[in-house]
Amino acid sequence: MSIDAQAPTRRDVSDEHSITIHDPADGSEVGSVSFATREDVLAALEQARAVQPGWAATSTADRGAALRRAADALRGSAQDLAELNTRETGKPIGDSLGGVDAAVATLEQYAELGPVHRGLSLRGAVTATDYTVAEPRGVAVLLTPWNDPVAVAAGLIGAALVTGNTVIHKPSERCPHVGELLGELLAPAFGEGVLTTLTGGSAVGQLLTEQTGVDVVAHVGSSAAGAAIARAASVTGAHVIRENGGNDxxxxxxxxxxxxxxxxxxxxxxxxxxxxxxxxxxxxxxxxxxxxxxxxxxxxxxxxxxxxxxxxxxxxxxxxxxxxxxxxxxxxxxxxxxxxxxxxxxxxxxxxxxxxxxxxxxxxxxxxxxxxxxxxxxxxxxxxxxxxxxxxxxxxxxxxxxxxxxxxxxxxxxxxxxxxxxNAVFGGAPGGSAQPRGISGAGFGYGPELLDEFALVKVVHISSPQQGA
CATH class of the missing domain: 3.40.309.10 (Aldehyde Dehydrogenase; Chain A, domain 2)
Structure with a gap:
């Protein structure tokens, strides 16, 4: 992702009110978007925390069905979303449509993978049972980029939701209209507060990542921002997934x-x-x-x-x-x-x-x-x-x-x-994943392994009670 020359400057949410986006092809105005306030951020976190137990209690099959509904909504508005993406970021329209198609496919993939995200059976005493259970981490904050905003966001959203987490998504301030429309299309497939979209700049992202009520942060963006997020997580205890800059x-x-x-x-x-x-x-x-x-x-x-x-x-x-x-x-x-x-x-x-x-x-x-x-x-x-x-x-x-x-x-x-x-600069098998290294990030940011990143493993041991004399 795009590298900033310096580490992000500390800013307060009250300093950032709105942004106006211009078409990078001709300079024409796309529109203006208001940024989330501090109150908006804290309210979204409170709601996400409140509804998370209910969403976690929803069966994985039903969570998968919700992802399929979201994929259908995305498919039905593909042209509108792609055209908006092209106007905001300059991405060629064919590539923008391809990004929406990839997002639909990713949501459908996680709808299938979620219900079969299985644990392990462990062999111990013949009179005991040992196994592992995957449980959601809780509230997930997703900070996504502008260069492939629909596909990347859909992958993180799909994996986080199907594993039982609630999600607060902050799209890049370089494509806020795309982020807002994506949220409007996806959120109705889930319950109130399960998926919330907040627009804003670096100050909104910083505020989100500094909250102790956040359990996992997934970030795709610059190495400087990723390092700041990792430092914040060392205080809050949030699990961090980062795909950051590259010099490939x-x-x-x-x-x-x-x-x-x-x-x-x-x-x-x-x-x-x-x-x-x-x-x-x-x-x-x-x-x-x-x-x-x-x-x-x-x-x-x-x-x-x-x-x-x-x-x-x-x-x-x-x-x-x-x-x-x-x-x-x-x-x-x-x-x-x-x-x-x-x-x-x-x-x-x-x-x-x-x-x-x-x-x-x-x-x-x-x-x-x-x-x-x-x-x-x-x-x-x-x-x-x-x-x-x-x-x-x-x-x-x-x-x-x-x-x-x-x-x-x-x-x-x-x-x-x-x-x-x-012998190929792009490409790879379906379902592939990778772990970046160094300042390029940490953790699996896509593929089936992303489900593990959004889950905690609980080990269960069940033994027979001792019988009385």
């Missing part, structure tokens, strides 16, 4: 086709204008194929730029951050092969950009840029590329393009990340 490397070996590798690199770096959690953020290419690879990558960037359909960045604040990384790299000796010039006119557009002669002294190689920038370092060997790729505090994902099974296995062992992708 791509290693391009000497034995792969440079045109194919460039197409993979372009997909990884430029999809959704580089605003994907697992976007390719830095590239290490073997010197033997560097020249044709760089030419092909620059061509990929140029064709996207000339297509007229390349998406904008979410807002000008994000564009400023991306531009700052590129400017610094050029000042430190990087060479621009494509893009790199901020366009004039409305919106927050930035072109697909290819930089070469990049070094580890540049922020574009050591931090998350979260924009359509492909910074490249040419290396003399696969081992050198792997050493550089494995460096740094992030641990979200990494990709390797190689025809060597030995090099693939070497990379899998050496890269301390949650996901290693070999």
């Amino acid at each position: 490397p791509l290693i391009v070996d000497a034995d792969v086709d440079p045109d194919w590798a460039a197409a993979q690199a372009a997909l990884g770096a430029f999809a959704n204008a580089g605003q994907i959690c697992t976007s390719v953020e830095r590239i290490y290419v073997h010197q033997d194929i560097a020249e044709p690879f760089l030419a092909a990558l620059a061509g990929q960037a140029q064709s996207r730029s000339e297509s007229g359909s390349f998406p904008p960045l979410v807002d000008r604040r994000m564009r400023d951050a991306v531009e700052a990384h590129v400017t610094e790299a050029l000042q430190l000796g990087a060479r621009c092969l494509a893009g790199g010039v901020t366009p004039t006119g409305p919106g927050s557009h930035y072109p697909p950009t290819v930089l070469t002669e990049c070094t580890e002294a540049m922020s574009v190689m050591t931090e998350e840029t979260f924009g359509p920038v492909a910074p490249v370092t040419v290396v003399g060997s696969f081992e050198e590329g792997l050493r550089l790729a494995a460096a740094g505090p992030y641990g979200l994902a990494a990709s390797v393009l190689t025809g060597s099974i030995a090099h693939a296995q070497q990379a899998i062992a050496a890269l301390a990340v949650g996901t290693v992708k070999v």
Whole structure:
């Protein structure tokens, strides 16, 4: 997720009243949304705490049925939600529709998984029974991002609710209209107070995470915000699930086709204008194929730029951050092969950009840029590329393009990340999950294992009573 240059500034809820969102494509106003007050936050928590025992007592089959009703409501308003997402965040309409489809599928998946979320039978004495029971943690606060706001939120909401938790959802302040509409569509499928949506900025999120009545916090966003949440949880005792920033490397070996590798690199770096959690953020290419690879990558960037359909960045604040990384790299000796010039006119557009002669002294190689920038370092060997790729505090994902099974296995062992992708920058089997490492987060943020994150395990031992003489 998008990385802020500094840790979040402490703010009071009373300082934040509303936000006006502008379409990043043309600068037109989408609308204004009022933020939750301190009273709104505390009231939502009180209600969520009050109704949680009743929701937990609802059978998992009935909770699953409620998720299916919510999925049906989402499916019925897919076009409206996708169009609003595109207007607020600049996400291409096809991708926005895909996000809604993924959200529907995820809700339906958890509707099936919830009732079969089973415990373990333990073998002890023949006259005793031992087993485990999964119980809800209680009240869950979900803080979700703007770059895939519907799919990510639906996954966390579905897993939290089907395991018997009540939910307070705060969507990103960069897409508050999407968050509000999503809440309006989903909440009626559940009882009053089971799912509440609160809009607001960082102060609302901070207030929520600092309350002792919160039992679990799930956060998808910047590493700086995630670290602040973890610190707050050390006081409140809340369980924390974090999927945070990444600086995902791509290693391009000497034995792969440079045109194919460039197409993979372009997909990884430029999809959704580089605003994907697992976007390719830095590239290490073997010197033997560097020249044709760089030419092909620059061509990929140029064709996207000339297509007229390349998406904008979410807002000008994000564009400023991306531009700052590129400017610094050029000042430190990087060479621009494509893009790199901020366009004039409305919106927050930035072109697909290819930089070469990049070094580890540049922020574009050591931090998350979260924009359509492909910074490249040419290396003399696969081992050198792997050493550089494995460096740094992030641990979200990494990709390797190689025809060597030995090099693939070497990379899998050496890269301390949650996901290693070999010969494909995106993709994965249905039902997969991953645990990010380092400052990229902690815990399973999706997949069947997410049910375990939202549950507590109780061990039960039943023994026969002693018989009287």
